Amino acid sequence: MAKLQKSIDKQNALIKATIELVNNNGFHATPMSKIAKMANVSPATIYIYFENKQDLVNQTYLKVKSEYTDYAFATYKEDMSVEEGFELIWKRIADFKLKECENAMFLAQCDNTPMIDEPSRQEGIKHLQPLLDLWEKGKKEGIIKNISDYLLYAYSINPLSFLMMIQKRGAFQLDKTHIEEAYQSAWSSIKEC
Amino acid sequence: MAKLQKSIDKQNALIKATIELVNNNGFHATPMSKIAKMANVSPATIYIYFENKQDLVNQTYLKVKSEYTDYAFATYKEDMSVEEGFELIWKRIADFKLKECENAMFLAQCDNTPMIDEPSRQEGIKHLQPLLDLWEKGKKEGIIKNISDYLLYAYSINPLSFLMMIQKRGAFQLDKTHIEEAYQSAWSSIKEC
DNA sequence: GAAAAAAGAATGAACATTCATTTTTATTAA
DNA sequence: TTAATAAAAATGAATGTTCATTCTTTTTTC
Structure with a gap:
């Protein structure tokens, strides 16, 4: 698959996981580690696409x-x-x-x-x-x-x-x-x- | 002041602080320590009146x-x-x-x-x-x-x-x-x- | 002076973020 | 095309901090 597409997929997976976890547990109870796990990604990878949790x-x-x-x-x-x-x-x-x-x-x-x-x-x-x-x-x-x-x-x-x-x-x-x-x-x- | 009244005042101060901090910072960014400080109380004292943060x-x-x-x-x-x-x-x-x-x-x-x-x-x-x-x-x-x-x-x-x-x-x-x-x-x- | 309340400091877990390393992808030269 | 290599992306394991909660001691109340 094209690299660009893969990147986009990964960002989308992270965003989707964020939505689902925040909906179910609230912002206060959604650690980056859970978001990463749900998106099938290492926590460190999140920081390639996003500056920080905010x-x-x-x-x-x-x-x-x-x-x-x-x-x-x-x-x-x-x-x-x-x-x-x-x-x-x-x-x-x-x-x-x-x-x-x-x-x-x-x-x-x-x-x-x-x-x-x-x-x-x-x-x-x-x-x-x-x-x-x-x-x-x-x-x-x-x-x-x-x-x-x-x-x-x-x-x-x-x-x-x-x-x-x-x-x-x-x-x-x-x-x-x-x-x-x-x-x-x-x-x-x-x-x- | 009567003991009972003092207890109630303290609980109210804690509740008031919780409201103010959660309103301004969100639940995710209101630590017990800040609530305690705003209510002029030690963090440990919160646990006399409430089981836990939840x-x-x-x-x-x-x-x-x-x-x-x-x-x-x-x-x-x-x-x-x-x-x-x-x-x-x-x-x-x-x-x-x-x-x-x-x-x-x-x-x-x-x-x-x-x-x-x-x-x-x-x-x-x-x-x-x-x-x-x-x-x-x-x-x-x-x-x-x-x-x-x-x-x-x-x-x-x-x-x-x-x-x-x-x-x-x-x-x-x-x-x-x-x-x-x-x-x-x-x-x-x-x-x- | 006993019991309850309060305190500050300590504890241990959870967490966001970074680090050092490995893996994947893109680019170039044959 | 293929092999070599440079660059980018991804990782798992640290790091250092923050935090909820508990512990031990002190203060207040009865």
Whole structure:
């Protein structure tokens, strides 16, 4: 196999192991040695690809975050109507959070703890720009409530994180109907009425 | 000072230090020695009051959780109407999350990581029972949407956690108007229409 | 003056990171 | 192509530190 590809595979294995271990045990209980073992690599090898543990975790965060937003915006076109665009993005986000729940769970943990350093966190936020732009347009057109983006986010997107979490914990299984109900709630909480 | 009171003060100081350090540095970066120092106590003394670090963190979680729910339900009476009761509880919760944000932040971190052990987490959930009972009543009366409590929670209560978090990070300041808007969103996403 | 609480220092394990060496890969010269 | 060698990657075993917890002694409380 090409050397480059092998390197990439190894980095990916390390990132995957990091996600799985941090999800199951928390950052405080995932030593580099376990990450190495799960990725079938010597602990020393990690330091060829990553500066240190903080760097590994930051890079893992940024990679997952961009997979998330790439997926969310993949089928979105700027010329869509606000309502159509929002529904599309919302449903892609729901899809990601419920299907790629290992990834989504990792993000939730990063977003709710000081485990990621501030520059990486800031970097991660930038990826949501297309949604903010859509909201901006919606506000101008009088379709979206003219309130803070933080409130829009809190009511329309954030609930999905909570639903993903309880679904992952096995307390509850979301089906198509739930998703549709959730979407209606999301849309009605941000649309201008 | 009475011995008992002194003991309680010491435990409280330890719990307060735990919250502050975990909020600022994360569980992975809060050693017992730092907790001890911040509480003006020898590391060994912690083990008089708590079995070990996990026990300290579990007990801290349960204490904060019951402060939270005690506050939330303090002025609620079971004979209130569903709408009145919900508004009251919701606003108390909002109050707590925004005023006691150190506490609320700690809970958010516990709820989004494997830092608390499962029995304590289960124990913590029980405290929300009065709200679930209110929803049950509301569903029977046809006032609250007949959907899973998880969905009701995701849409009406959980957004407050997100708003608390960003407010804590300094990105955004919530005022009276925001709270009122947020309440309207919360209520309209769970009421039967 | 006995019992409980508190302290500081000690212990031993776990851990992130580095070191010295070996293995793999890429490059060059025949 | 093949053999020789240089460069890069990978490794397992150190290293030194940090940390949770315990031990022994001192202080406080009753």
